[in-house]
Amino acid sequence: MEVTDSKVDLSSIPLVALNVTVRKKLGLYLNPKHTVAADWTAVAETMGFSYLEIKNYETSRNPTKIVLDDWAARNSDASVRKLLSILEEVERKDIVEDLQPLIDEDVRKYLENQKKKAEPPVQVPEVDSCVPRTLERSGITVDDVPGGTPETFDAFICYCQSDFAFVHEMIRELEQTEYKLKLCVFDRDVLPGSCVWTITSELIERRCKRMVVVISDEYLDSDACDFQTKFALSLCPGARSKRLIPVVYKSMTKPFPSILRFLTICDYTRPCTQAWFWIRLAKALSLP
Known part of the structure; x- marks a missing residue:
C-alpha cells in the first residue's frame, strides 16, 4: 500500500490512527456473512482469536469493531500495516484498495498530530507580558514549581463526576494510610486554564506510573474517560505494560467495555473479596 509519504513505515502506525469512517467501512465490508469472500470471522481467526471468542462476538451488532478493539488491546504489534497484511492474507484486497485513500489521510493526520505534540508552542516574546513564564506541560499541577522538577504520581485516576464519592474513598484508603501512595485526581491536582487534552496526555504518559480506571x-x-483510556492503550508496549487497572465499585446495567476485558479487574462489588480490595489495588500501584 502506498501512503502520502512513501517513506512512512506503516508498522509503526498504531491502529488508533484509523478514525471512525474507516472502521465503519470495514464493518460494512466484513460484518455480512459471505459465501465467496472472507468476512470478519476469517479476519478474527487470522488475528489469533479462539473459536469460543469468535462465537461470542457473533452476538454483537458490529463484531468487526469489537474484534479490532480487542485485537489492539491485547497485541502490541496491532498496527495499520499488520491489519492490511491480514486483509490481504484472507484475500480481501478489494477492501484495501477501496479504503486506501481514507487510510492514507488518517495516517497523514496522525503523523501531523504526533509532530505537533513533539514541537513546543511558538511564542513571540514581544507580545507575552505574562511573568513568570512557565511551559504549559511543566506548570500543570498545584505542586509544580516553575523551573523545578515536574510533579509525578503513582497513578492517574480516570473517573467521571458521578463517581467522585468513590474517588474520595480511594484517596482516604491509598493516600492517607500506611500505603502513602500519590494519586493524580484531576479536579484536585490540576491547575485550571490549560488545554484539558494536552494536560491529560502529559500526565498519563509522563507523570503517572499507572492509571486506575x-x-x-x-x-x-464519558468522552473524557474514553479519550484517557484509549490514549493509555495507544502508548508504546513498554510504557503500556501493567499500566491500566480497571476498578468496578458498583453494579452495572451496561456491558463491561470490551477494550478492557482482557485486563484483570479489581472488583469492589463482591462482598467475599472486599476485605482484600484495597490491599490488592495498593500493591499493584506500588510495583516499580
Whole structure:
C-alpha cells in the first residue's frame, strides 16, 4: 500500500490512527456473512482469536469493531500495516484498495498530530507580558514549581463526576494510610486554564506510573474517560505494560467495555473479596 509519504513505515502506525469512517467501512465490508469472500470471522481467526471468542462476538451488532478493539488491546504489534497484511492474507484486497485513500489521510493526520505534540508552542516574546513564564506541560499541577522538577504520581485516576464519592474513598484508603501512595485526581491536582487534552496526555504518559480506571455506567458515556483510556492503550508496549487497572465499585446495567476485558479487574462489588480490595489495588500501584 502506498501512503502520502512513501517513506512512512506503516508498522509503526498504531491502529488508533484509523478514525471512525474507516472502521465503519470495514464493518460494512466484513460484518455480512459471505459465501465467496472472507468476512470478519476469517479476519478474527487470522488475528489469533479462539473459536469460543469468535462465537461470542457473533452476538454483537458490529463484531468487526469489537474484534479490532480487542485485537489492539491485547497485541502490541496491532498496527495499520499488520491489519492490511491480514486483509490481504484472507484475500480481501478489494477492501484495501477501496479504503486506501481514507487510510492514507488518517495516517497523514496522525503523523501531523504526533509532530505537533513533539514541537513546543511558538511564542513571540514581544507580545507575552505574562511573568513568570512557565511551559504549559511543566506548570500543570498545584505542586509544580516553575523551573523545578515536574510533579509525578503513582497513578492517574480516570473517573467521571458521578463517581467522585468513590474517588474520595480511594484517596482516604491509598493516600492517607500506611500505603502513602500519590494519586493524580484531576479536579484536585490540576491547575485550571490549560488545554484539558494536552494536560491529560502529559500526565498519563509522563507523570503517572499507572492509571486506575473507575468503571461504571456513567464512565461508558464519558468522552473524557474514553479519550484517557484509549490514549493509555495507544502508548508504546513498554510504557503500556501493567499500566491500566480497571476498578468496578458498583453494579452495572451496561456491558463491561470490551477494550478492557482482557485486563484483570479489581472488583469492589463482591462482598467475599472486599476485605482484600484495597490491599490488592495498593500493591499493584506500588510495583516499580
